[in-house]
Amino acid sequence: MTGLMQGKRGLIMGVANDHSIAWGIAQKLAEQGAELAFSYQGEAFGRRVKPLAEKVGASLLVPCDVEDSASVAATFDRLGEEWGGLDFVVHAIGFSDKNELKGLYADTSKDNFVRTMVISCYSFTEIARHAAKLMNDGGSLLTLTYAGSVSVMPNYNVMGVAKAGLEASVRYLANDFGPRGIRVNAISAGPVRTLAGAGIADARYMFSYQQRNSPLRRTVTLGEVGGSALYLLSDLSSGVTGEIHYVDSGYNIVSMPTLEELKK
Numbered sequence: 001m002t003g004l005m006q007g008k009r010g011l012i013m014g015v016a017n018d019h020s021i022a023w024g025i026a027q028k029l030a031e032q033g034a035e036l037a038f039s040y041q042g043e044a045f046g047r048r049v050k051p052l053a054e055k056v057g058a059s060l061l062v063p064c065d066v067e068d069s070a071s072v073a074a075t076f077d078r079l080g081e082e083w084g085g086l087d088f089v090v091h092a093i094g095f096s097d098k099n100e101l102k103g104l105y106a107d108t109s110k111d112n113f114v115r116t117m118v119i120s121c122y123s124f125t126e127i128a129r130h131a132a133k134l135m136n137d138g139g140s141l142l143t144l145t146y147a148g149s150v151s152v153m154p155n156y157n158v159m160g161v162a163k164a165g166l167e168a169s170v171r172y173l174a175n176d177f178g179p180r181g182i183r184v185n186a187i188s189a190g191p192v193r194t195l196a197g198a199g200i201a202d203a204r205y206m207f208s209y210q211q212r213n214s215p216l217r218r219t220v221t222l223g224e225v226g227g228s229a230l231y232l233l234s235d236l237s238s239g240v241t242g243e244i245h246y247v248d249s250g251y252n253i254v255s256m257p258t259l260e261e262l263k264k
């Protein structure tokens with residue numbers, strides 16, 4: 001199967017390096033003929049993203065710090081100038097102070113709560129608003145979430161609260177833009193070893209626990225998240241919007257550890 005994304009142009013936000021979930025998604029989209037633009041957060045990330053963008057023949061590389069509304073607006077102005085239109089956006093961005101991704105959620109500071117919400121939750125709404133203006137013929141918007149939004153995961157703390165807000169935003173945005181044929185969905189990925197993932201205290205225990213206790217008895221690969229993103233960003237999923245799609249080896253359906261684990 002090739003060419004699913006032929007003739008489609010989109011922006012990938014959130015590649016930090018070749019372990020990033022956004023990079024797994026970008027590769028799948030490029031394989032299927034998508035024309036890609038990448039945004040990066042600051043020059044240090046830019047230097048790492050440039051060779052990756054070149055690898056998949058990206059036509060545009062733009063700086064964008066989502067904490068700064070002017071930077072977000074400038075990114076979409078640039079896309080408008082270069083392309084005139086847009087078919088999809090991947091938002092794979094999250095941040096919280098790692099000092100608060102441990103201990104009690106109750107100890108979250110107001111400053112970090114607000115910053116986490118702005119970067120990890122509000123940015124998707126702001127991006128969707130800009131992107132929709134360039135989507136003249138429908139489109140697809142995708143963000144990344146984690147199951148710490150719906151149940152408590154050790155140390156995920158304020159990120160869980162931000163992801164709950166992000167998932168609610170997916171539903172509201174899907175309803176706002178649905179009449180224009182613009183779909184909005186999220187992938188709730190199982191744990192993947194990335195830079196952001198490493199910021200969560202004791203993440204390696206969560207990783208190996210999910211490996212042992214998910215129905216598939218393993219975690220997911222970047223390619224698997226990428227494949228599901230390809231479905232949600234392509235016309236294969238033309239009837240799907242407002243969905244939180246789990247790509248987690250089935251971990252979300254189990255309510256208990258495996259018997260092997262319980263009997264240890």
Ligand code: NAD
Nearest residue numbers: 014015016020021065066093094144191192194195196197
């Ligand atoms: P990553 O560190 O590779 O990517 C996070 C990205 O967020 C980086 O590219 C970083 O530059 C960007 N970012 C942070 N603050 C920003 C800002 N102010 N402006 C612009 N960009 C900013 O890690 P990842 O795990 O690939 O994370 C991508 C998304 O996937 C995040 O939303 C994360 O919460 C989500 N997610 C990750 C996992 C996991 O286990 N790694 C699981 C489920 C969901």
